[in-house]
Amino acid sequence: xxxxxxxxxxxxxxxxxxxxxxxxxxxxxxxxxxxxxxxxxxxxxxxxxxxxxxxxxxxxxxxxxxxx
Numbered sequence: 001x002x003x004x005x006x007x008x009x010x011x012x013x014x015x016x017x018x019x020x021x022x023x024x025x026x027x028x029x030x031x032x033x034x035x036x037x038x039x040x041x042x043x044x045x046x047x048x049x050x051x052x053x054x055x056x057x058x059x060x061x062x063x064x065x066x067x068x
Contacts, residue, residue, distance in 0.1 A: 008058075009042040016049035023064045026057045038064075 011034055018025070026046060030038040038044070044057040056067040 009040075010045060011036065011042060012045045013047075017046035017055070019046075019048045019053050019055060019068075021046075021055075023057070023066065026055065026066070027064070030057065 011030075013029060013033060017029070021029070026044065027038040029046070030036050030044050034044065036042065036044075038057065039059045041059055041061075046055045046057070047053065054068070058065050058067070
């Protein structure tokens with residue numbers, strides 16, 4: 001479970017994201033577009049084109065979690 005806290009930094013990817021992307025695709029966006037380390041423990045937020053779906057990518061120390 002992900003709890004929102006001030007201990008995390010949150011990054012919103014503003015362009016529309018293909019919601020079929022999984023761990024690899026979203027991690028690639030973090031590396032190439034945010035220029036951030038996906039293993040940092042920060043939370044990366046992605047929205048689809050209609051802005052009615054959301055995915056959160058979060059490294060939890062022992063693996064990625066995607067919240068959809």
